[in-house]
Amino acid sequence: MAVLDLKQKLSILADAAKYDASCASSGAKGRDSRGGKGVGSTEGMGICHAYTPDGRCVSLLKILLTNYCIYDCAYCVNRVSSNTPRARFSAQEVVDLTLGFYKRNYIEGLFLSSGIIRSGDYTMEQLVKVARDLRQVHDFRGYIHLKLIPEASPELVNAAALYADRVSINIELPKDESLAAFAPEKDAGVIRKAMGAVRLGIEAGAEPGRKARPPKFAPAGQSTQMIVGADGASDGEILGRSASLYGAYGLRRVYYSAFSPIPDVSKSLPPQRPPLMREHRLYQADWLMRFYGFETEEIAPPGQDLDLAIDxxxxxxxxxxxxxxxxxxxxxxxxxxxxxxxxxxxxxxxxxxxxxxxxxxxxxxxxxxxxxxxxxxxxxxxxxxxxxxxxxxxxxxxxxxxxxxxxx
Structure with missing residues (x-):
């Protein structure tokens, strides 16, 4: 196997990360290095990767630690049976890239996810090591978003949330039966349990009246992502699942990612991606539910889809x-x-x-x-x-x- 240099790894692992949409940095507390202390900032402008609700343009280094994965999710280009170029960063390489890109004013933060290597705990340990080294060794004060591995131990999930501004656990698909069919190694119950644990940690850190507050626990909250169009879920079912996730886990955002056909795709998956307008309409409907007082059934009852021609x-x-x-x-x-x-x-x-x-x-x-x-x-x-x-x-x-x- 050929040895890849850092530039080749970056090309592969930045491209592999493009399928994860949940990288906005809204909700992060402002930190900066003015006064000669620390490295990085959550403020300012740069190469645009995401927008915050107040209109700020935030640049993030968005990569995978590795696109190797022991799971065989049918919809994922990085599944173990996929014939795709593989690469892996060391934790130190990710730290060096983040600091180097920040000091060149290319980025304001890091979005880091990964395929599952060896086990959920081993993978989560590597992700935590990156965030811990950035915060404790280099006093990095920029934004960090870590993707959590739901199968990892609660201690590792807690550690990740103490170093990251935002954490996210992907719910993957709108229906549990679809997840069982397309991603048999994943368990919807385990995913929900991990999301619930994160919510409890966030609420404990924000509990009013506490004299001895614990360190900030994921101060920008948690988010998740659903793939749209891989199964037969209607827009009404997708929005219904989103409403239940917002209510049960206090999520900051649910992100919608249109299914993108990949090489050697399973015949049980559609051969074409859904219209991108469908993804756009779901975001509009999600906004109506969160900020305009609309109920899911008013926008798209179960079994019905949104009108693509009008908002x-x-x-x-x-x-x-x-x-x-x-x-x-x-x-x-x-x-x-x-x-x-x-x-x-x-x-x-x-x-x-x-x-x-x-x-x-x-x-x-x-x-x-x-x-x-x-x-x-x-x-x-x-x-x-x-x-x-x-x-x-x-x-x-x-x-x-x-x-x-x-x-x-």
Whole structure:
């Protein structure tokens, strides 16, 4: 077997990490090395890999420790039976790469995952060693996201959460029976138990009134990822699983990753990836559930898929035309959040503005960018939608026209 140099390893293991979507750094506490102490920062700008909710652009070195794996998950390019180039970093190589890239202003943090080598405990030990050396030996104060191995011992999982800002355990697939079929070495119960242990650790560290607080335990929380389109789960089932995960484990985010066919794929998996728009609509629906007060059944009941042509908020509004138009001068905040074209920040600005005067169309234009999308659904001091109420007409108006085949 040829010996790979560091550049070749980086090429293989950075490419292998692209299938994991859960690398946003939202929620990390600000730390920096100003004043001559420590190395790294969670603040600033760099090569964009992820965006935080406040709009900051955060660059992360996103790699696998190794793409060797003893498991044979049918949907994974790194499965043991896959014919793919293999590579492995040592823990010291990952530490050196992270520090070297940070000092060149290429990155602001590290996202580190791995295939399973030897055992879950052995793999988790190597991941923890990277984070521990960065924090304790080099006083690295940048962002660290570690992927946890659910089969690893609780002591190793706890150690990882004490060094990392965020940890994540992938739920993999929306349905337990799909996981059993496509990833027989993995156990949905073990995954949920590990996620539950992380939640308990986070809550213990945040318990109010404690005089002797333990070290911060995954201060940016935990996240997970589901593969979309590998099994027959509907969007309603996917969102239902997400809602239960948010409620049971206090997750910061559920990430959705469209299944990507891989070489020598199992015949039980689809030959093509689902439309990327499906992944986008799931993220929009997830946002509605977390920040706009929508229930899963309102967006996509079990067994149903999201409309790919229009966003889920508009789709809900067209199915519930009896709730519109909404008087923007009178409606409460919960009602305003359900108006297509109104975001959470726009709602807050509207509420503040109407305390001073009754809102008119010109006021709405200054506050919101999507005025044409709003007009059929709202009433103002000088505006009523009139004939702009037909649901079919509105759908045709806001749905993008299908692309025409090119002759060239």
């Amino acid at each position: 889920p908020k508009l789709a809900w509004a067209l199915k519930n035309r009896d709730r519109f138009p909404v008087d923007l001068n009178r409606a409460d905040r919960e009602t305003l959040l359900r108006v297509p074209g109104l975001g959470a920040m726009g709602v807050e600005r509207l509420i503040a503005a109407r305390r001073l005067a009754r809102l008119r169309l010109a006021d709405l234009k200054r506050i919101c960018r999507s005025l044409e999308k709003l007009k059929p659904f709202v009433v103002l001091e000088d505006w009523r939608p009139g004939g702009l109420t037909d649901a079919e007409g509105l759908r045709a108006r806001f749905a993008p026209a299908p692309e025409q085949p090119s002759l060239f």
